[in-house]
Amino acid sequence: MPDQTISKAAERACAARLRARFEAAGAEVVDAPMLLPAETLLDLYGEDIRARAYITSDALRGEQMLRPDFTVPVVQMHMQEGAEPARYTYSGEVFRRQEDDAARANEYLQVGYEVFDRENPAAADAEVFALISDLLDGLYLRAATGDIGILTAAVQGLRTTERRRAALMRHIWRPRRFRALIDRYAGRSPVPEARAALLAASDPFKDAGPEIGLRSRGEVAARIAILHEDAAAAPLSGEEVALLDALLAVRETIPNALEHLHDLSVDLPAISPAVSRIEARAEAMEARGIAVDTLEFEASYGRTQMEYYDGFVFGFHAEGRPDLPPVATGGRYDALTRRLGAAAGHPEREIPAVGGVIRPALMLTLEEAGA
Amino acid sequence: MTIKLGVPSKGRLMEKTFDWFGARGIALSRAGSEREYAGAVDGIDGVELVLLSAGEIPRELAAGRIQLGVTGTDLVREKLGAWDSVVEEIAPLGFGHADLIIAVPALWVDVDTLDDLDAAAAAFRARHGMRLRIATKYHRLVRDFLREHGVADYQLVDSQGATEGTVKNETAEAVADITSTGDTLRANHLKVLSDGLILKSQATLFRARRAECSKDDRAVMADLLVRLKVD
Numbered sequence: 001m002p003d004q005t006i007s008k009a010a011e012r013a014c015a016a017r018l019r020a021r022f023e024a025a026g027a028e029v030v031d032a033p034m035l036l037p038a039e040t041l042l043d044l045y046g047e048d049i050r051a052r053a054y055i056t057s058d059a060l061r062g063e064q065m066l067r068p069d070f071t072v073p074v075v076q077m078h079m080q081e082g083a084e085p086a087r088y089t090y091s092g093e094v095f096r097r098q099e100d101d102a103a104r105a106n107e108y109l110q111v112g113y114e115v116f117d118r119e120n121p122a123a124a125d126a127e128v129f130a131l132i133s134d135l136l137d138g139l140y141l142r143a144a145t146g147d148i149g150i151l152t153a154a155v156q157g158l159r160t161t162e163r164r165r166a167a168l169m170r171h172i173w174r175p176r177r178f179r180a181l182i183d184r185y186a187g188r189s190p191v192p193e194a195r196a197a198l199l200a201a202s203d204p205f206k207d208a209g210p211e212i213g214l215r216s217r218g219e220v221a222a223r224i225a226i227l228h229e230d231a232a233a234a235p236l237s238g239e240e241v242a243l244l245d246a247l248l249a250v251r252e253t254i255p256n257a258l259e260h261l262h263d264l265s266v267d268l269p270a271i272s273p274a275v276s277r278i279e280a281r282a283e284a285m286e287a288r289g290i291a292v293d294t295l296e297f298e299a300s301y302g303r304t305q306m307e308y309y310d311g312f313v314f315g316f317h318a319e320g321r322p323d324l325p326p327v328a329t330g331g332r333y334d335a336l337t338r339r340l341g342a343a344a345g346h347p348e349r350e351i352p353a354v355g356g357v358i359r360p361a362l363m364l365t366l367e368e369a370g371a
Numbered sequence: 372m373t374i375k376l377g378v379p380s381k382g383r384l385m386e387k388t389f390d391w392f393g394a395r396g397i398a399l400s401r402a403g404s405e406r407e408y409a410g411a412v413d414g415i416d417g418v419e420l421v422l423l424s425a426g427e428i429p430r431e432l433a434a435g436r437i438q439l440g441v442t443g444t445d446l447v448r449e450k451l452g453a454w455d456s457v458v459e460e461i462a463p464l465g466f467g468h469a470d471l472i473i474a475v476p477a478l479w480v481d482v483d484t485l486d487d488l489d490a491a492a493a494a495f496r497a498r499h500g501m502r503l504r505i506a507t508k509y510h511r512l513v514r515d516f517l518r519e520h521g522v523a524d525y526q527l528v529d530s531q532g533a534t535e536g537t538v539k540n541e542t543a544e545a546v547a548d549i550t551s552t553g554d555t556l557r558a559n560h561l562k563v564l565s566d567g568l569i570l571k572s573q574a575t576l577f578r579a580r581r582a583e584c585s586k587d588d589r590a591v592m593a594d595l596l597v598r599l600k601v602d
Contacts, residue, residue: 047517051514177522192565198483205478212478212538212539213476213478213541220480223490224480
């Protein structure tokens with residue numbers, strides 16, 4: 001029962017201390033409503049969010065979601081009225097539905113720090129990481145870092161059709177389907193019988209039945225044409241798949257990871273800019289006093305939980321306490337500002353952003369256990 | 372104290388449950404008139420029959436207000452989080468078979484697997500500006516299944532009845548529903564995805580793990596399970 005021995009008062013006091021530190025680092029204090037329009041979040045995360053967030057409704061406003069995190073409302077607020085560059089901090093409850101593990105908290109405080117700055121992304125990444133790392137000093141946490149950008153760059157560089165690259169990009173955050181797609185594009189998994197029959201049929205609509213529903217016969221025909229096109233496309237080369245596998249398996253200290261990534265970029269030139277960004281970030285971190293030589297880099301880190309992050313990702317985990325969620329997490333989410341900007345009719349307001357959150361109750365739990 | 376046994380209060384499920392217990396020497400019956408939801412148990416002392424809607428039996432088991440209950444595995448898994456820590460499956464009863472499946476219009480000759488459904492959903496969203504709608508009343512089961520299989524760009528819309536009609540009425544593009552023979556699906560021009568079986572369900576006798584039991588109750592329970600030949 002991680003959070004339940006910690007009193008709300010202690011949690012609040014800890015949160016206030018953390019927020020004051022973020023404020024001292026130059027952040028403006030902001031707040032966000034607890035009830036958010038569900039539609040925005042559903043559009044971003046898809047139906048899965050319903051399993052993790054509480055949804056309520058009324059007859060006037062429709063479905064409302066109890067704030068599952070601050071990032072989306074803070075980004076929206078910034079895009080409406082924010083000046084640039086901007087640094088924000090906040091502290092407040094977030095709510096997470098728990099359907100499988102009653103021991104996990106469904107309501108807890110989160111204290112965050114978000115940086116909107118287009119000048120020097122490496123420095124902004126390092127700033128967020130170093131601030132949080134400093135606040136967690138003494139808790140003996142294991143820091144893990146990664147970079148979603150390196151994987152997306154590798155996918156963009158694959159020598160295959162644009163459609164296949166787009167399908168892989170869409171499933172970056174669903175490793176299992178991503179893998180199934182790679183296997184299919186590489187010709188490693190057999191073509192399903194029904195697919196083969198469809199492609200061989202002289203009249204694919206022979207047993208189709210009447211046209212019902214919104215998805216029209218024309219849309220079905222269009223996808224059949226795409227399937228024909230895809231069947232004719234050359235398979236992904238074994239060499240490229242092996243390189244992608246090697247990239248996903250990178251998990252070592254930053255200097256070793258960088259060496260490894262430089263080697264891989266000889267055959268995967270598309271990742272070079274992303275590797276340079278990791279290098280620049282490492283230098284910026286070092287300048288802020290982070291022990292980069294022992295810091296871990298995992299190319300696959302953050303792929304299952306951190307779906308709006310598209311660059312740097314990090315987390316601080318309590319080793320020896322696998323029952324606890326990460327004490328702090330964060331990362332870069334440039335694409336989120338693009339999507340929320342487009343949704344608000346202001347695609348030009350995209351702005352690179354990076355941030356992170358700490359859970360005070362988990363800090364206190366660990367302090368208590370260590371005391 | 373008595374052991375409370377929850378049984379669906381209506382229709383074939385109730386009759387077949389009565390038959391199943393009857394064949395094992397425990398006679399269940401409805402007391403009084405057709406409209407009265409009270410029951411009687413003959414053949415064993417200390418067991419009380421509670422007639423309930425099949426959909427409420429999972430909740431009553433979870434709360435420990437009944438110690439035993441007959442309902443579908445589909446309902447238990449849909450309604451209870453971490454269901455196997457809350458209830459224990461004592462015995463499948465061999466009737467009330469139903470499969471929870473995903474079905475799409477037969478018109479969709481390009482969609483046979485979840486992989487196809489996912490691709491069709493992406494294209495549908497790009498074309499229509501909304502996520503592909505799947506009508507169901509089994510939100511949790513369907514969502515978990517689709518997440519497990521990496522399907523995106525869909526939304527679940529609630530349908531508590533006549534779900535197969537939602538596609539024709541254009542309130543959904545696909546359905547996730549219980550079927551036993553598939554006749555209703557075919558009549559509504561729908562087909563089941565080849566890998567779209569979410570759950571095979573049947574009427575099952577469950578025991579509540581968290582119900583309080585006195586020493587006498589435990590003896591009655593043990594005796595009952597022996598007589599039902601499921602101990």
